[in-house]
Amino acid sequence: MRQPSGLIINLADLTANDLSRAGGKGVALGRLARAGLPVPPGVCITTDVYQQYLDGTGLRQRLPLLLERKPFSEMRWEELWDLGLRVRALFLNTPLPLGLAAELTVVLTPLFDELPVTVRSSAPAEDSASASFAGLHDSFVNVRGLPAILDHLRLVWASLWSDRALLYRQELGLDPETSAMAVVVQELVVGDCSGVAFSRCPGREELAVIETVWGLNQGLVDGDVEPDRLLLEPASGKVIERHSPPRVHACRATDGGVHLAPLPPTEREATPLSDMAAARVLDLLHQAEDLFGVAQDLEWTLRDETLFALQSRPITTSETPKECGERVWYLSLHRSIASLKGLRQTIEEELLPQMAGDADRLAAVNLVALDDEALAEAIRERQQVLDGWETRYREVCIPMAHGIRLFGQVYNDRLRPDDPFAFLDLLAGDAGLLAVQRNRELLELAGLLRDDSTLAARLRDGVKPDPGSAFAAALAGFTARFGDLAWVMGGATGGLEGVTTLLLEMAAAQHTTQTSRHRPDEGIFLNAFAPAEQEFARELLEIGRASYRLRDNDNLFIGHLTERLQEARDEAARRLTVQKNNELAGLPVPVRERVAKRLTPVAATAGNRRSAGARLQARQLVGQSAGPGLGQGLARVISSPSDLASFKAAEILVCDAVDPNMTFVVPLASGIVERRGGMLIHGAIIAREYGIPCVTGVPEATQLIRTGDRLTVDGFLGLVIISAAHLQGGSHD
Amino acid sequence: MTDMTGKKDILHELCTGQPLAVLATAAGCDPYASLVAVAMTANLRQLYFATPRATRKWANLAGNHQVSLLIDNRSNQITDFSRAAAATILGTAEELTGAEREEGLELYLARHPHLAEFTASPSCALFRVQVSSIYLVTRFQNVMEFHFTP
Numbered sequence: 001m002r003q004p005s006g007l008i009i010n011l012a013d014l015t016a017n018d019l020s021r022a023g024g025k026g027v028a029l030g031r032l033a034r035a036g037l038p039v040p041p042g043v044c045i046t047t048d049v050y051q052q053y054l055d056g057t058g059l060r061q062r063l064p065l066l067l068e069r070k071p072f073s074e075m076r077w078e079e080l081w082d083l084g085l086r087v088r089a090l091f092l093n094t095p096l097p098l099g100l101a102a103e104l105t106v107v108l109t110p111l112f113d114e115l116p117v118t119v120r121s122s123a124p125a126e127d128s129a130s131a132s133f134a135g136l137h138d139s140f141v142n143v144r145g146l147p148a149i150l151d152h153l154r155l156v157w158a159s160l161w162s163d164r165a166l167l168y169r170q171e172l173g174l175d176p177e178t179s180a181m182a183v184v185v186q187e188l189v190v191g192d193c194s195g196v197a198f199s200r201c202p203g204r205e206e207l208a209v210i211e212t213v214w215g216l217n218q219g220l221v222d223g224d225v226e227p228d229r230l231l232l233e234p235a236s237g238k239v240i241e242r243h244s245p246p247r248v249h250a251c252r253a254t255d256g257g258v259h260l261a262p263l264p265p266t267e268r269e270a271t272p273l274s275d276m277a278a279a280r281v282l283d284l285l286h287q288a289e290d291l292f293g294v295a296q297d298l299e300w301t302l303r304d305e306t307l308f309a310l311q312s313r314p315i316t317t318s319e320t321p322k323e324c325g326e327r328v329w330y331l332s333l334h335r336s337i338a339s340l341k342g343l344r345q346t347i348e349e350e351l352l353p354q355m356a357g358d359a360d361r362l363a364a365v366n367l368v369a370l371d372d373e374a375l376a377e378a379i380r381e382r383q384q385v386l387d388g389w390e391t392r393y394r395e396v397c398i399p400m401a402h403g404i405r406l407f408g409q410v411y412n413d414r415l416r417p418d419d420p421f422a423f424l425d426l427l428a429g430d431a432g433l434l435a436v437q438r439n440r441e442l443l444e445l446a447g448l449l450r451d452d453s454t455l456a457a458r459l460r461d462g463v464k465p466d467p468g469s470a471f472a473a474a475l476a477g478f479t480a481r482f483g484d485l486a487w488v489m490g491g492a493t494g495g496l497e498g499v500t501t502l503l504l505e506m507a508a509a510q511h512t513t514q515t516s517r518h519r520p521d522e523g524i525f526l527n528a529f530a531p532a533e534q535e536f537a538r539e540l541l542e543i544g545r546a547s548y549r550l551r552d553n554d555n556l557f558i559g560h561l562t563e564r565l566q567e568a569r570d571e572a573a574r575r576l577t578v579q580k581n582n583e584l585a586g587l588p589v590p591v592r593e594r595v596a597k598r599l600t601p602v603a604a605t606a607g608n609r610r611s612a613g614a615r616l617q618a619r620q621l622v623g624q625s626a627g628p629g630l631g632q633g634l635a636r637v638i639s640s641p642s643d644l645a646s647f648k649a650a651e652i653l654v655c656d657a658v659d660p661n662m663t664f665v666v667p668l669a670s671g672i673v674e675r676r677g678g679m680l681i682h683g684a685i686i687a688r689e690y691g692i693p694c695v696t697g698v699p700e701a702t703q704l705i706r707t708g709d710r711l712t713v714d715g716f717l718g719l720v721i722i723s724a725a726h727l728q729g730g731s732h733d
Numbered sequence: 734m735t736d737m738t739g740k741k742d743i744l745h746e747l748c749t750g751q752p753l754a755v756l757a758t759a760a761g762c763d764p765y766a767s768l769v770a771v772a773m774t775a776n777l778r779q780l781y782f783a784t785p786r787a788t789r790k791w792a793n794l795a796g797n798h799q800v801s802l803l804i805d806n807r808s809n810q811i812t813d814f815s816r817a818a819a820a821t822i823l824g825t826a827e828e829l830t831g832a833e834r835e836e837g838l839e840l841y842l843a844r845h846p847h848l849a850e851f852t853a854s855p856s857c858a859l860f861r862v863q864v865s866s867i868y869l870v871t872r873f874q875n876v877m878e879f880h881f882t883p
Contacts, residue, residue, distance in 0.1 A: 060811065061811045064811055064812050064814065064815055065814055065815065065873075067815075068812070068814075068815030068816065068872070069815065069872065069873075070872070176812075177812060613778075613881060613882045614777075614879055614880065614881050614882075615879070615880040615881075615882070616740075616741075616877060616878070616879055616880075617877070617878045617879075617880065618876070618877055618878070619868065619876040619877060619878045620874060620875065620876035621875060621876075622872060622873070622874045622875045717874075719874060
C-alpha cells in the first residue's frame with residue numbers, strides 16, 4: 001500500500017529510494033519484509049506528515065526559536081535535557097491539525113483499530129552502514145487505539161530533538177530547517193521471550209552473540225533486565241558458552257504500556273532460549289546479514305514458536321573513544337525507576353551515613369596534639385577519603401539526579417501543563433533540604449543579633465561573644481552541624497570571622513528572603529493516574545522528591561569532608577609559620593576544592609573592555625529563565641570564595657557555577673545569575689526554594705558583568721539587563 | 734573564541750559587509766527613516782552615505798546632526814530570530830566638502846562603484862557620521878554596546 005498522497009507507506013513497499021522520507025529503520029524493515037523474513041505487519045508514516053504538522057501548527061516558526069536560542073556548542077548536558085523537555089512539551093501540547101488527523105485516521109483505523117502496536121522512530125540519519133545511533137530517539141511499545149497512536153506519533157517526532165539526539169547533533173546533521181522524522185507503526189508481537197543478536201561478539205569477533213530475556217525486549221534495551229547471554233559458533237550454530245544471571249523480572253505489556261513484573265519460579269529457573277531456538281535466531285541473523293551484506297545487530301522476539309525480526313541495523317564502530325567516553329557517560333545517566341530506587345537506597349542507607357561517619361571520625365581527631373609526621377599522614381588520609389567520596393559521588397549521586405527528569409517527563413505526559421517545568425513545584429519546598437535548614441538557622445542567629453544591638457556592635461568591633469550567652473550557644477550549635485563556613489569563604493577553619501560577618505549583614509538587612517514555597521496539592525498529579533497506576537505514581541513522586549533533595553544534600557556531606565581536610569591543612573600552615581618543617585612542607589598548599597573549582601577568576605578586562613579607543617559593555621544577556629520574577633540590584637560577581645564574605649543584602653549573586661555549600665548568601669540576594677545553564681542546577685534549585693528571580697546559562701556572565709553594575713534579572717524571560725553607571729533607563733530592546 | 738571576540742567579529746562583518754542601512758533622522762519631534770547605501774571605515778569610527786540635497790533626510794540633517802542607523806543581515810526567514818544580527822549605530826552626521834569629501838568619496842565608491850555617477854552630481858551630498866556608539870543585537874536579545882571616545 002502506497003497512499004497517493006505519500007503520507008503513509010506499507011513497510012513491505014518501502015525501498016532504498018524512500019530513505020529520506022521513511023528513515024533508516026523503516027527502509028530496513030521494508031527490505032526484511034520484502035525478502036520474506038518474518039516482520040510484524042505495519043506502516044511507515046513518512047516525514048511528509050512531520051513537515052505538514054510543522055506547517056499546519058506554526059511549529060515551523062516556534063521550534064527554531066527554542067532550538068536556536070543559544071548555540072549548541074555553549075550548552076551543557078543539563079541544558080540539552082532542558083531543551084529536549086521543552087521541545088517535547090511543545091509537541092505534546094500541539095495537536096495535529098484536524099485535516100491531517102482525519103487523513104491519518106482514514107488509513108490507520110482499518111489497519112490497527114484497537115490492536116496493540118509499537119510506535120517507533122525512524123529518522124533518516126538514524127542507522128546507516130557507517131553510523132548507528134540506536135536509542136537516541138524514542139519508541140513506544142503497546143500503544144492501543146487511534147488517539148493514543150496519534151499522541152505517541154508526536155512524542156516520537158519530539159524525540160528527533162531529544163537530549164540524547166542533541167548530543168549527537170553533528171553526526172545526525174540535526175538542523176531545525178531541514179531535519180524530519182518518520183515513524184513506524186507495527187502490530188505488537190507479545191513474545192514469550194525476546195532479545196538481540198549480534199553477528200560479532202565484541203572482543204571475540206569469531207563468535208556471534210545472542211542476548212535473551214523473558215517477555216518483551218524493552219527491559220533488555222532499557223537495561224532493567226539482565227539478559228542471558230549465549231555465545232555461538234556462527235557456522236554451526238553450536239552454543240559455545242551460556243551466561244545466566246539471576247533472572248528476576250520480565251518486561252510485560254500492561255494497560256497502555258509496559259511494566260516490569262516479577263518472574264514466576266518456573267521462568268526464574270529456566271533459560272528463555274533453548275539451544276535449538278538459539279540456532280533459529282542465528283539463522284534469522286544470517287539471513288539479515290546476507291540481505292544487507294554487513295554484520296548486523298538484530299532485535300527479535302519469539303511467540304508460540306514463531307520467530308519475528310523486529311529490527312536490524314549494521315554493527316558499526318564509528319565513534320572515537322574520547323567522544324564515546326563523555327557522551328556514553330551522559331547517556332548512562334538515563335535511569336529507569338527500578339534503577340533509581342536502587343540508587344536511592346544506596347545513597348540514603350549507605351553513602352550518606354558512611355560519609356557522615358567519616359566526617360565525624362575525622363572531626364574527633366585532635367590535630368593539635370598530633371606530631372608533625374602524624375599530621376602529614378592525617379592530611380594525606382583526608383585527601384584520600386575526600387577523593388574516594390568524590391568518585392562515588394560521580395558514580396552514584398549524579399545518576400540519581402535523573403529521578404527529577406524522569407518525574408518531569410511523566411508529569412508532563414500526563415498533565416500537559418503549559419509550563420514544562422511546572423512539575424518542579426511538586427518537588428520544591430522539601431523540608432529535608434539541608435541548605436535550607438542551614439539558612440534558616442543562620443537567619444535565626446541573625447535575628448538574635450538584630451534583637452541585641454549591643455552584641456551586634458561588639459561583634460562588629462571584633463569582640464567575641466560571651467561564651468555563656470544564648471547567641472554563643474546557638475552559634476556553636478550551628479557550627480557543630482554545618483561547620484563555620486570558613487573553608488567555603490577561603491578563611492581558616494575554626495575561625496568565626498566569615499560566619500560572623502555574614503550574620504551581621506543578615507541582621508542589618510532590611511529584608512532577607514525566607515523560603516516561601518508551599519507545595520501544590522500532589523493530588524493534581526496523582527489524580528492523573530488510574531487506580532491501578534497509583535502505586536507507580538506515588539513511587540515516582542517519591543523518587544522525584546528524593547532525587548531533588550539528594551542532589552543538593554550530598555554536596556553538603558562532601559562539604560563536611562572538605563572542611564576536615566582544610567582544617568588539617570590549616571594546622572600544618574600554622575606550624576609552618578612558626579618553623580621550617582620538612583614533614584609538612586607543601587601539604588598546606590590549597591588545592592582548588594569543591595567550591596573554588598566552580599568559580600572562575602575574573603579577567604582584568606572583565607565587563608568593560610577597552611581597545612583602540614573603544615569601550616565594550618554588555619547591555620543585555622540572554623540565558624534561560626530558571627526562577628520566575630524580576631529582581632534588581634547591584635551585581636556581586638563571585639570569582640573566588642573570599643568574595644562570598646563581601647556579599648551585601650539585596651545584591652545579585654553572579655557566578656560561574658553555584659555549589660550548595662555556598663548558598664548561605666542566597667537569603668540576602670535579590671537575584672541569581674549563573675553562567676552554568678539548566679533548570680536543575682543548584683543555583684536554580686535554591687532560587688526556587690526562596691522564590692528569587694534566577695537566570696542561568698548566561699555565557700561569560702562573570703566576564704561581562706562587573707561587581708557594582710546595576711542589574712535587572714528578568715527571571716520570566718531569562719534576560720539579564722546591565723545598567724552600568726553611565727547608562728540610563730531600561731532595556732535597549 | 735570568546736563570546737566577546739565573537740561579537741566583535743560579527744559587528745565588523747556586519748558594518749563593513751552590508752551595503753545598506755536604515756538611516757533615522759529627525760525634524761523636531763518627527764522621526765524619519767530611509768534606506769541608504771553606506772560605507773564604513775575598518776575601525777568602525779566613521780560611516781559615509783550619500784543623498785540628494787532635495788530630500789527630506791538632507792533637510793532633517795541640516796537642522797539636526799544627530800543620527801541613528803540600523804544595519805542588519807536578516808534574510809526575512811524565521812531563522813532570523815536566532816541567526817540574524819543587527820547593529821544600531823549612534824553618531825553625528827556632517828556634510829563633507831573639499832578634500833574631506835574627496836577622501837570620503839574614494840572610500841565610499843570603493844564600496845559602491847556603481848554610485849559614481851550619482852555621487853558626481855552637484856546636487857548630491859556626501860555625509861560622514863562620526864560614530865559614538867554601536868549597539869549590537871544577536872540571537873534576538875543579546876545586546877552588546879561599543880562606545881567610542883571622540
